[in-house]
Every structure is written in C-alpha cells, then in structure tokens.
Amino acid sequence: MLAAIGVDSMDGLLVDIPRSLRIESLALPAGLSEFETMAQVKALAARNRVFADRLTFRGGGVYRRFIPAAVAAVTSKPEFYSAYTPYQPEASQGTLQAIYEFQTLIAELTALDVANASMYDGATAVAEAAMMAHIQTGRNEVLVAGYLHPEYLEVLRAFSDGRGIKVRKGIEANAKTAAVIFQQPDFLGMLVDARGLTEGAHQAGALAIACVDPISLAIVAPPGEYGADIAAGEGQQLGLSPSYGGPHVGFIACTKELVRKLPGRLIGTSHDAAGRRGFVLTLTAREQHIRRERATSNICTNHSLCALAASVYLTYMGAAGLRQIAEVSFKRAHALAERLSKLPGWEMAFPDRQFLYEFPIRVPKGPALNRRLARKGILGGLDVHRWFRELKGVQTFTCTEVNDARALDELLEAVAS
Amino acid sequence: MTELLSFEKSRPDAQSPRLPDAEVDGPSPADVLTADQRRTTPPGLPRLSEPEIMRHYSRLASLNYAISKQFYPLGSCTMKYNPVANEIAAALPGFADLHPYQDEDSVQGALSLMWRLEQALCAVVGVERVTLQPAAGAHGEWTALRMIQAFHRSRGESRTEVLVPDSAHGTNPASAALSGFHVVEVKSGPDGRISLADLESKLSPSVAALMLTNPNTLGLFEREILDVAEMVHATGAKLYYDGANLNAFMGICRPGDMGFDAVHMNLHKTFTTPHGGGGPGAGPVGVKAELVPFLPTPTVERLNGHLKLDFKRPQSIGRVRSFYGNFGMLVRAYTYILAMGCDGLTQASLDAVLSANYLRHEVHGVLDMPHDGACMHEFVSSAHNLAPRGIKALDVAKGLLERDFYAPTIYFPLVVPEAIMVEPTETESKATLDAFASAIKAIVKQAEDDPQALHDAPHGLPVGRLDEVATARSINSYLQGQSEDPVLRWKPAP
Numbered sequence: 001m002l003a004a005i006g007v008d009s010m011d012g013l014l015v016d017i018p019r020s021l022r023i024e025s026l027a028l029p030a031g032l033s034e035f036e037t038m039a040q041v042k043a044l045a046a047r048n049r050v051f052a053d054r055l056t057f058r059g060g061g062v063y064r065r066f067i068p069a070a071v072a073a074v075t076s077k078p079e080f081y082s083a084y085t086p087y088q089p090e091a092s093q094g095t096l097q098a099i100y101e102f103q104t105l106i107a108e109l110t111a112l113d114v115a116n117a118s119m120y121d122g123a124t125a126v127a128e129a130a131m132m133a134h135i136q137t138g139r140n141e142v143l144v145a146g147y148l149h150p151e152y153l154e155v156l157r158a159f160s161d162g163r164g165i166k167v168r169k170g171i172e173a174n175a176k177t178a179a180v181i182f183q184q185p186d187f188l189g190m191l192v193d194a195r196g197l198t199e200g201a202h203q204a205g206a207l208a209i210a211c212v213d214p215i216s217l218a219i220v221a222p223p224g225e226y227g228a229d230i231a232a233g234e235g236q237q238l239g240l241s242p243s244y245g246g247p248h249v250g251f252i253a254c255t256k257e258l259v260r261k262l263p264g265r266l267i268g269t270s271h272d273a274a275g276r277r278g279f280v281l282t283l284t285a286r287e288q289h290i291r292r293e294r295a296t297s298n299i300c301t302n303h304s305l306c307a308l309a310a311s312v313y314l315t316y317m318g319a320a321g322l323r324q325i326a327e328v329s330f331k332r333a334h335a336l337a338e339r340l341s342k343l344p345g346w347e348m349a350f351p352d353r354q355f356l357y358e359f360p361i362r363v364p365k366g367p368a369l370n371r372r373l374a375r376k377g378i379l380g381g382l383d384v385h386r387w388f389r390e391l392k393g394v395q396t397f398t399c400t401e402v403n404d405a406r407a408l409d410e411l412l413e414a415v416a417s
Numbered sequence: 418m419t420e421l422l423s424f425e426k427s428r429p430d431a432q433s434p435r436l437p438d439a440e441v442d443g444p445s446p447a448d449v450l451t452a453d454q455r456r457t458t459p460p461g462l463p464r465l466s467e468p469e470i471m472r473h474y475s476r477l478a479s480l481n482y483a484i485s486k487q488f489y490p491l492g493s494c495t496m497k498y499n500p501v502a503n504e505i506a507a508a509l510p511g512f513a514d515l516h517p518y519q520d521e522d523s524v525q526g527a528l529s530l531m532w533r534l535e536q537a538l539c540a541v542v543g544v545e546r547v548t549l550q551p552a553a554g555a556h557g558e559w560t561a562l563r564m565i566q567a568f569h570r571s572r573g574e575s576r577t578e579v580l581v582p583d584s585a586h587g588t589n590p591a592s593a594a595l596s597g598f599h600v601v602e603v604k605s606g607p608d609g610r611i612s613l614a615d616l617e618s619k620l621s622p623s624v625a626a627l628m629l630t631n632p633n634t635l636g637l638f639e640r641e642i643l644d645v646a647e648m649v650h651a652t653g654a655k656l657y658y659d660g661a662n663l664n665a666f667m668g669i670c671r672p673g674d675m676g677f678d679a680v681h682m683n684l685h686k687t688f689t690t691p692h693g694g695g696g697p698g699a700g701p702v703g704v705k706a707e708l709v710p711f712l713p714t715p716t717v718e719r720l721n722g723h724l725k726l727d728f729k730r731p732q733s734i735g736r737v738r739s740f741y742g743n744f745g746m747l748v749r750a751y752t753y754i755l756a757m758g759c760d761g762l763t764q765a766s767l768d769a770v771l772s773a774n775y776l777r778h779e780v781h782g783v784l785d786m787p788h789d790g791a792c793m794h795e796f797v798s799s800a801h802n803l804a805p806r807g808i809k810a811l812d813v814a815k816g817l818l819e820r821d822f823y824a825p826t827i828y829f830p831l832v833v834p835e836a837i838m839v840e841p842t843e844t845e846s847k848a849t850l851d852a853f854a855s856a857i858k859a860i861v862k863q864a865e866d867d868p869q870a871l872h873d874a875p876h877g878l879p880v881g882r883l884d885e886v887a888t889a890r891s892i893n894s895y896l897q898g899q900s901e902d903p904v905l906r907w908k909p910a911p
Binding site: 243278 | 590685741743
C-alpha cells in the first residue's frame with residue numbers, strides 16, 4: 001500500500017506533524033490476547049459485590065426489575081448495536097422504525113402528542129425540558145417544586161447556569177417563571193399534587209414540566225391527563241440493567257405547541273417514489289448540524305440502543321403487563337411499609353402522604369443497620385440525609401416485582417436480628 | 418421488504434406475559450388513590466406474543482446496514498469494528514448488576530476500572546485528569562467549555578466569546594452557545610487549515626477559548642498548531658480539543674503536548690464502543706492542571722490503594738449527568754484498551770492513516786481532491802467534477818448504498834462544495850478498500866453513461882429515496898391544525 005501511494009514509510013505520510021510533537025510510545029502496557037484481557041476484566045468485576053435483585057431494596061432513581069430475555073436478544077443483534085446514526089434512511093429503516101415506535105410508545109405512556117428519539121438520562125431530559133420552557137416563554141427562571149431527584153437538580157443547575165437561567169425552589173410561579181418542575185412520584189417515592197402544580201404554573205403563564213416514572217404511568221394519571229406541557233424522565237426501569245448508573249435512557253414528550261422547541265432527533269413517516277412507506281429523520285432545522293449556534297440543543301448522539309431496549313420491554317409487557325408490574329410493586333411496597341413502620345423506633349417520615357413503590361421511613365441507626373443487612377446479602381434502604389438536611393435518619397425503601405414475599409420476610413428478620 | 422409497525426401487528430387477543438403475583442396482603446392502587454390520581458385510559462401499547470416480538474425485531478434488524486455487515490466509510494465518525502469481547506465484559510453481572518448507590522467498599526472493582534481507564538486516557542492524550550461523566554461527544558464539549566468558563570470566572574475575568582473554525586462540526590458552536598458564549602467563526606485558509614491571520618484578528622481579551630479539531634475536519638494535520646497554541650495562550654484564552662479525530666495519531670503524538678488545555682474523546686469512535694444506531698456513547702474530557710479544580714463531581718480518587726468518589730470539590734462545575742457516566746460504555750472502552758495496549762493502539766492509528774491515504778490515492782482523479790498532500794485518517798473529496806452530468810454528492814452516496822457500502826459523510830465540512838468525506842479506519846482490509854474504490858469508479862462511469870439510474874439509486878434496498886420534504890410539510894399541516902396525522906408517531910385510523 002505504501003508503494004502504491006508512493007512513499008517509503010509511514011513517516012512519509014506523517015510529514016505534517018512537527019518532529020517535536022512525535023512521541024516514542026504510549027505509557028501503557030503492551031496488548032493482551034482476548035483470553036488474558038477477559039481474565040483481567042473479570043477479576044475487576046469480581047471485586048464488586050453484587051446484591052441479588054430480590055434482596056435489593058434500594059432505589060433512588062435506579063431500580064431492579066424483571067428484564068425479559070427478549071430485550072437482550074434484540075439489543076445484542078449487531079445489526080442494531082453496530083449501526084450508525086440513521087442519516088442514510090434507505091440503509092437504516094430498522095433503526096428508524098424502531099425509534100418511531102419508541103416515540104409512539106412514550107407519547108402513549110405520557111398521553112402527550114409527541115416524544116423525541118431519546119435523551120442521555122432522566123437528569124439531562126429534565127434540564128433540556130427546562131431549556132425548552134425558557135425558549136418558549138422567553139422567561140429566565142424555573143421553579144423546582146418539592147423533592148426532585150437531587151442529582152437531576154444539580155444537572156439542571158449546570159445547564160441553567162450556562163444559559164443564564166435562575167433555578168429556584170418553590171411552587172409560587174410568577175411573571176418571571178418559565179416553568180414549574182415537579183417529579184411524580186417524587187424522589188422519595190411520594191405522590192405530589194400534579195394537577196394543582198400544573199394549574200398553578202399555567203395561571204402564571206408558565207409551563208408545567210412533569211418528571212415521571214414510566215412504570216407508574218400504568219396506574220397514575222399521565223402528564224397529558226392533567227395538562228402538563230412537557231414530560232421528561234428516566235427509562236432505566238424499562239428493561240435496562242442498573243449498570244452502576246448507566247447507560248440508561250432519558251425521554252421527553254410534549255404537546256404539539258412545543259414540538260419545534262424539542263431537543264434532539266425526531267423520526268417521521270415518509271414515502272418513496274414507488275409509494276412505499278419509510279421513516280426519516282425530520283425537523284432537523286432545530287438541530288446543531290444545521291442551525292449550529294442557534295440550535296435548540298447541542299445533543300447529537302443520544303441513547304438509541306437503550307430506547308430500543310425500552311421499546312422491546314414495553315411491547316413485551318403491553319398495557320396489561322405493565323399494569324400488573326406496577327400493581328404488584330405497589331402492594332408489596334405497602335405491605336413492607338406496614339411491617340417496617342411497626343418496628344420499635346421506625347416510623348413513616350410522611351405518614352399522611354401517598355406513595356407507589358418507594359417510601360421514606362425513619363430508621364434507627366441506619367448506617368449500622370445497612371452494614372448488618374449487607375452481611376446478610378441485603379441492599380437496604382437509601383439514606384437520603386446526605387442530600388436533605390431535614391431528613392435526618394430517613395431512608396427510602398423500594399419494592400418491585402422482583403422482591404418476592406419471602407424476600408420481604410428475610411429483610412424483616414435481618415432487621416430484627 | 419418493509420415491516421408493519423408493532424402497533425399495526427398488535428392483537429387484542431395476544432396473551433399478556435406471565436408475571437408474578439403480589440403474594441402479600443396489601444392495598445391495590447384503586448383502594449388508596451383517588452380517581453383524580455389514577456389513570457383513566459390505559460396507554461395504547463401494542464400486544465404481541467414473544468415469538469411475534471422476536472420476528473418483528475429480527476426483521477427490522479435485517480433492514481439495517483451495520484458495521485458487522487458493511488464497510489462504513491463515514492468521515493469524522495470513526496466507524497470501526499466493535500469487538501465482541503467488549504459486549505461480554507459490560508454484561509458481566511459484576512458490572513451490569515451494580516446499583517449506583519452501593520457503598521464504595523462494595524464497588525472497588527468498578528471504581529478501579531474507572532481509575533485505570535482515566536489513567537489510560539490521560540496517557541493517550543497527554544493530560545492531568547479526565548472526567549468520565551459526559552454521555553456523548555457534544556455533552557463533553559459543553560462540559561469542557563463550562564470548565565473553561567469557570568476557570569476564567571475564578572480569576573475574575575468575564576470572557577464572552579468562543580472561536581470556532583468554519584470547518585467545525587455543528588456541535589461545537591451549539592455547545593459554546595449553550596454555555597452562554599458568543600460564537601465567532603475563524604476562517605480556513607486555502608489549504609484547508611486554520612488561517613493564522615484570521616485567528617490573529619479575532620483574538621482579544623474577551624475570547625475564552627478556541628475550539629479546534631486536529632487533524633481538522635478535512636483530514637489535515639494543523640501544521641502550525643504550536644503557533645496557534647502560543648497565540649491563543651498569549652491572550653489568556655484556553656485551547657479546546659475536539660476529539661472527533663483522535664484516531665489519527667494515538668501513540669504518534671498527543672493533544673496535550675500540542676498545547677490543548679481541555680480534550681474531549683468519543684469512546685464510541687476511537688475506543689470501539691458500539692454506536693448503537695445513535696448512542697449510547699461516552700464523551701470523557703481530559704484537562705491540564707489549571708482546569709482540574711473545575712472537573713465535574715464526583716471524581717474517582719485513590720488513597721492507600723482504596724478508591725473513593727470525591728464529592729467535595731468546591732470549584733467544580735457540578736454534575737453534568739446523573740451518577741458517574743455511561744459506566745457500561747466505560748467497561749467496553751477499558752476492555753479495548755487492555756487488549757490493544759500501547760502497541761495495538763499505535764498500530765491502529767498507523768493503519769487508519771495508511772488506509773485513508775491508500776484509498777485517497779485510489780480515487781484521486783476519479784473524484785475531485787480539493788486539497789493536496791498526505792492526509793491523516795480521513796480525506797475530503799468532492800463530487801464537484803460530476804456536476805456537468807447533474808450528479809451530486811448525494812447521488813454518489815446513494816450509488817454506494819446500492820453497491821452494499823454505507824455512504825461516506827456528505828456535504829460536510831461545509832467549506833467544500835459537494836463534499837464526500839471518507840474515513841476507512843484500521844478495520845478495513847486492502848481488499849475492501851479496493852472494492853470500495855472500484856465502486857466509486859463504477860459510479861463515476863455510471864454518471865457518464867446513465868445519470869438517471871444514479872438519480873434513482875438506491876435500487877434493491879427496503880425503500881428508495883424518501884420524500885423528506887413531504888414529511889416536513891405534513892408535520893407543518895399537523896402543527897397548524899390542518900391535519901390529524903402527527904407524522905412523528907403512529908395513531909390508529911379514526
């Protein structure tokens with residue numbers, strides 16, 4: 001090949017690199033065979049402690065749930081995972097149609113008009129929703145009501161700071177408020193007055209942004225039913241492993257009035273000259289590769305393969321399956337709350353508030369308890385005091401369909417021992 | 418072949434999957450929640466059996482081109498093969514089943530992997546520290562600019578402009594604008610490289626940073642990079658490296674040595690994590706010492722062999738996403754780096770440069786080459802010479818699809834008319850490169866003999882060229898209330 005090009009050596013091709021910049025070699029070990037590589041990687045994996053899903057009672061935004069085998073069987077198809085962004089639609093109909101189905105599934109779940117092709121995670125989805133509200137209203141302040149996931153709040157602050165948007169806590173919207181943001185159920189697992197918050201936002205001419213849990217939407221009112229303008233959230237529960245926090249998938253859906261303010265990719269239907277239906281990336285004039293510094297967002301690569309996982313999951317479950325998952329989780333969490341709150345020194349942190357499948361409870365000597373539970377293979381509640389000063393001694397516990405009745409007994413026994 | 422939507426195949430009589438019962442006494446949602454709190458209409462999700470689902474997605478998969486089947490000569494995208502071992506590694510229960518809020522003691526392997534990956538990336542690009550948190554390239558760009566902004570603010574300076582070359586990827590100006598900067602464009606000279614004269618005229622005390630890709634988006638190494646760095650630093654601004662083209666010189670030279678202060682990398686380009694049809698990726702950012710205090714929280718720190726997450730970083734720009742980044746992608750990239758080592762990574766870059774130069778040589782004279790001399794890992798050609806036959810870069814791209822190649826990047830960079838940007842990567846054999854060059858020659862001949870056939874390409878794919886204008890028009894009708902069809906989602910026929 002060098003001869004064909006007409007040079008003697010690779011140096012003949014690297015002539016533009018100043019000599020002073022050339023390095024001898026990288027300060028890294030030499031390469032390994034696949035066998036040796038995997039031995040090292042497995043050794044690292046073995047230094048982590050994996051808690052059984054049925055004995056995991058910790059949530060806080062990432063949950064253990066049953067993942068149908070069909071999900072990995074689809075996402076591990078190299079035609080999906082090793083495909084590029086579908087810029088050439090004729091050669092990418094598989095990905096395009098799958099994302100179009102994802103957009104429809106999310107629009108159905110949230111009962112809103114349109115959803116995009118996916119975001120990085122729940123935190124950036126909420127932050128981008130706030131940016132949409134800022135662009136739409138021309139206002140420079142967003143209100144965060146109640147217990148939004150603390151990490152989402154941090155990301156929202158980082159995004160807002162760049163655009164000169166003020167983030168305030170509270171529910172009293174005024175003429176400066178671009179949006180009221182709330183999480184339903186909130187970070188602690190409790191239901192908020194989504195309807196009231198939405199009305200309050202609208203009365204001040206602000207948008208209502210609901211950060212929602214997709215599984216919950218099988219049983220609780222979706223944003224479209226109470227008039228929220230934007231729904232954003234984290235889709236990890238839809239068939240994705242915890243994977244130490246990622247990759248998961250953010251989603252964002254909105255009313256038709258806001259479609260042109262949506263960040264990221266959108267797929268629409270089209271047809272070819274022979275009249276065959278096909279799918280294409282559309283409304284790209286919003287995006288960075290066309291509009292550059294005037295784009296609605298800088299997002300380019302998103303989380304397409306994770307969106308595919310979520311689509312397979314939702315198609316597998318159907319509305320009835322999703323409802324059963326949500327109801328089983330609901331019943332078990334309420335049963336667990338009932339039993340834990342009877343223990344000496346334990347009490348529900350907000351006894352008057354309703355919850356779904358995660359709840360906050362005051363726990364005596366929480367850190368010591370969690371160490372004791374860990375010795376029995378149980379991943380106990382999440383200590384939320386590290387984020388909220390007023391919640392000293394409070395942990396949140398989560399129950400899903402993977403925590404069977406016997407697992408609840410084991411937790412209770414371990415707590416009592 | 419096309420495939421119906423899952424919604425169109427849905428059967429109301431399809432059985433729901435068997436799922437656990439509650440097995441405990443507890444209230445149902447209907448017992449506890451008010452009607453106002455409950456959902457009134459169930460979501461319209463499709464109902465299909467598992468075999469129907471598997472067929473549906475298998476058929477969709479067969480409609481895709483993918484790096485596992487085709488050559489992807491996509492300039493600036495670095496579509497290299499994704500080793501299967503990476504996938505196995507990320508799926509190990511010791512990684513996949515970790516909860517992000519487990520105690521540090523129970524995740525020492527994960528933290529160690531992150532620490533080692535950070536060290537390896539530092540070695541490859543020549544920086545002090547790396548944050549693994551950004552989820553994608555554009556996210557990394559923005560993270561880097563926020564750090565640069567925080568650095569200037571910490572010195573009491575308000576710098577409001579970011580310089581971006583006219584050949585830059587669109588995410589660069591978008592990321593700068595989202596950080597609150599005013600974007601100022603710097604022109605390329607006639608040789609495709611940044612114009613030092615234009616740069617000089619745009620530099621001022623209000624400039625926070627220059628964003629640069631090297632080799633640039635034309636595949637050319639910025640020969641005068643050391644002068645550029647000196648000019649930028651002399652005004653107190655920072656130099657940002659867009660890592661889209663890092664695959665050109667691993668083990669050959671390092672952005673840190675060139676004077677770059679912040680360096681973003683795409684693990685889904687250079688380090689073989691799969692592109693997934695549009696993500697998930699990962700966009701770590703490396704920084705020199707002056708920017709270290711501003712890294713996102715948490716960082717991974719090592720104390721006496723024990724690894725911990727450090728949240729106490731008073732000057733940090735804060736969090737840019739939840740948790741610690743796309744950890745599963747970090748596992749894949751680390752696995753790749755372990756397998757390749759110093760020798761393998763260097764060879765990968767050398768092979769990528771060799772492939773690009775060979776292919777450039779093979780199609781030189783067949784397509785226009787706007788720039789002379791050797792290229793790095795990619796080159797930009799132009800279909801401008803086919804204009805007399807009415808053939809555009811788009812037609813060449815569609816002709817390649819018809820010949821079982823994915824298309825190169827077209828119409829980018831914007832500074833070259835009818836641009837066709839080709840990046841073969843180290844993955845491809847000489848035989849594949851020769852076949853691709855033959856396909857280009859056949860297309861150019863077809864442009865002479867039968868241009869209409871090329872306008873009609875691609876034949877034999879699941880669909881022909883789609884009417885994107887009609888799509889946008891239909892969406893407009895929907896948004897203006899003139900149509901009920903949302904176009905962006907399926908709806909049952911009324």
